Amino acid sequence: MAALSLPSTLTHDEAQACLQHLQAGIAQLPAGAAVQIDASALAVFDSSALAVMLGSRRAALGAGRPFEMRGVSAPVLSLARLYGVDGLLTTAG
Template sequence: MLVLPAELTHRQATACLAMLMQGLKVHRESALVVDAHALAVFDTSALAVLLECRREALSEDKTFAVQGLPAAIAGMARLYGVDGLLTPAAA
């Protein structure tokens, strides 16, 4: 499981994505879960980071899911029509 930081705005997006990509390289399981429980301060960059992480996971034949996605990001995803791409992790 990869974990998002408490803050993910445009300022942190590049570093956060690099961290996630590094984690993805060493992730051996076929299912990648990103934990967003800690995410408290964010903007649309957080959505972009999640979507890029999903794209990379799928390119490596892994499934992708998000655990603890804040309601505001889920709302942004619905607004942009990409909510179906951010599958919630199984409980």
Template sequence: MNGNTAVLTLPPVLTHAVAAGFARGLKPELFAAGPAEVVADAGALQQFDSSALAVLLECRRHALAAGRHFSVRGAPARLRELAELYGVAELIPPAAVAAA
């Protein structure tokens, strides 16, 4: 990631029981200040449900409202499957892979 990217790291557990608290803790500054892109890093997700999609969509909403591009890095296969099932996969695109 470069200086034009803000990274939001998702926690290992993002289920209904904790999703609302995590979403409330999102700092508007992450979305509004500086970076052209906001990347949600989902690589640590181990236990999650459809609430994780709601959190990602909330992040996307904040990013787009601030004029930022939004993408997701490291999404587990099951999360991508849930996004397809709920018809929101195109709203949470995968982050571009940086060239080595």
């Protein structure tokens, strides 16, 4: 399983560059390799962070790779619930 990480700050200003970085990392993985996104460093965020997570999920699943989020904090999960997307962010650890 390949681990990619979210930065400590992920707001609207960082979202596009972060998503492009994650998509590039996913594209470089061997075929069928699972994708794991580590969100444990994420401390400052807004709803754009959810868009990045979901965009990463879409890129992974579109490439036929299993997807998993790790280290998702309670505040991030709470925001995901508020937007109704918590079920799309499979989490572990």
